[in-house]
Amino acid sequence: MPIEDYSGGVSSETDVIVVTTNDVPGYQVQEVIGEIFGLTVRSRHMGSQIGAGLKSMVGGELRGLTKTLVATRNQAMERLIEAARARGANAVLMMRFDVTDAAQVGTEVCAYGTAAVVAKTAP
Template structure:
């Protein structure tokens, strides 16, 4: 697996900047649009479940699960950006992830933050 399988985030060419901070140095917030979020629920297939169960007996990283969670977070983030863009934002401030179990059948991942329009100071 490559480094791309274990991480995520934006490219340098992103048209909607997503940050975990309240503001962006060198920029001012000119308009707050409001809360935006991207949500996805994923389940693992039976083979993955069995493999993870066996691996948990001996310990170590569950690489298949790690890859699935990275893909899930990235999809939630993409949906967050799509919603912000559709509402006219060029930034999402204070982005966070929330992860929970969804009815014992999958993992729910929600990326959320505050959509805003920012400009250079």
């Protein structure tokens, strides 16, 4: 399977910088806008649940669930970036994920961070 199926992150084509750090090397924070988040809730597919239950008896990676979680995190990040743009930010600092069960019928994934305006520093 291609690595794209099992990894995520921000596209290199986006105009919003997303980092898990307090600052961005080579940039200066000009304005802190505030907390933002992107949220999605995915229901569990009955077929994948049955397959996961069977796989858990013999061990190994649950590839279907892994791919679903990657897609869900990527969707939450896309919504986070949309929220940053809507508030006038060009960066998200201290980005994190929070994942929880949603009433035992799905998984809630929240990408959150601090929206900010950053500018390149002079060399």
